[in-house]
Amino acid sequence: MTVDTLDLAFAALADPVRRTIVARLSTGPATVNELADLFPISKQAVSKHIAVLTTAGLITRSRDGQRRPCHLDPAALEALTGWIDGYRLTAERQYRRLDALLSTLEEQS
Amino acid sequence: MTVDTLDLAFAALADPVRRTIVARLSTGPATVNELADLFPISKQAVSKHIAVLTTAGLITRSRDGQRRPCHLDPAALEALTGWIDGYRLTAERQYRRLDALLSTLEEQS
DNA sequence: CGTGTAATCAACCAGTTGGTTGATTACAGG
DNA sequence: CCTGTAATCAACCAACTGGTTGATTACACG
Structure with a gap:
């Protein structure tokens, strides 16, 4: 997945209408008109x-x-x-390492 | 996590500069000036x-x-x-159910 | 072929975003 | 207190976004 695709994908999910569409589609396919019924906006906007x-x-x-x-x-x-998850796990590893370091210093004091 | 927070979080990750900042911070804390060195834009923009x-x-x-x-x-x-992941898993379950249905029809034909 | 329906295209408008530069606040150190 | 540095605030600008309405394309059906 290229950088531009990440841009587009995150931006796509940043809108509540589009997240609701994703939620609906997770239960099965739907047409534009069916999806438009879920919102108080025009079919063109959907x-x-x-x-x-x-x-x-x-x-x-x-x-x-x-x-x-x-x-x-x-x-x-x-x-x-x-x-x-890649960066989340790296960050969590980092925090665990910091905790370990602090524990070590605590023991030495 | 409220709906507005999801909006803000996904929108935040939709920018390559901000994703790079996240990647950098996953390895440990950094100041604004340190982060600004990573980009060819002003410190105010960062x-x-x-x-x-x-x-x-x-x-x-x-x-x-x-x-x-x-x-x-x-x-x-x-x-x-x-x-x-909530919706991804729902969608994958849906596809597996469809596959199973198609297999059943295949057997009956 | 003509009609109805699904969906998109096109033009437009208000509000937001990402960048700039210049001024300002907050703190550390001699 | 004064100077230097970290960081933000403020005002501004071009580009993009999310919505609208009206016209158009694509297909099914009688």
């Missing part, structure tokens, strides 16, 4: 949100007659948690 | 980025003389992965 999520690689589209259902991509979500 | 990360709860500040070092908060990062 279409834009879906475009943001698609560009970020978080969802994919398919074709079923006139309908173009949206599907969530779990692998893209996993890439995000992977990025975060 | 100060703004740090304010964004602080408001999002991802980093904390402390006081050491004139210095005000920044520290990464692993718990805040964990809250983010927790949110993502």
Whole structure:
């Protein structure tokens, strides 16, 4: 996952409407119109949100007659948690090392 | 973690400068001036980025003389992965259920 | 072919973001 | 007290975002 993709993916999840769309899609595919029913905004606005999520690689589209259902991509979500966890674990290791150092100093005093 | 905090945290990580700051802080605390050396932008701009990360709860500040070092908060990062993983796992379960259904239909045909 | 529906495109507007420079506050040390 | 340094505040600007409405494309069905 490239740096730009990380930009797009985190930015995509920074909006509550888009997070709600992700939550809904986690239970199965849905069309733009179905998703638009969840919000008090226009269908075009929802279409834009879906475009943001698609560009970020978080969802994919398919074709079923006139309908173009949206599907969530779990692998893209996993890439995000992977990025975060890398640094989180490094930081936690760092804190444990600091704690150990402080314990050692405590014993010596 | 409230909805607004999720907004702020994801938006904070949507910027490559701020992600680099997070990466650097995962190895230990650093001051604004130290962090500013990593980027070709003004110290004030870095100060703004740090304010964004602080408001999002991802980093904390402390006081050491004139210095005000920044520290990464692993718990805040964990809250983010927790949110993502919830829906990722739901989606993966959904796909496994679909696969199972397709297998059943395959057997019956 | 004509009609209805799903969805996007296009233009526009208000508010936010990321950067700049200049001035200001807070603290350490001689 | 005065000087130097760390950091923030304030004002400003160009670019982007999230919303709107109106027009357009793509497909299914009778």
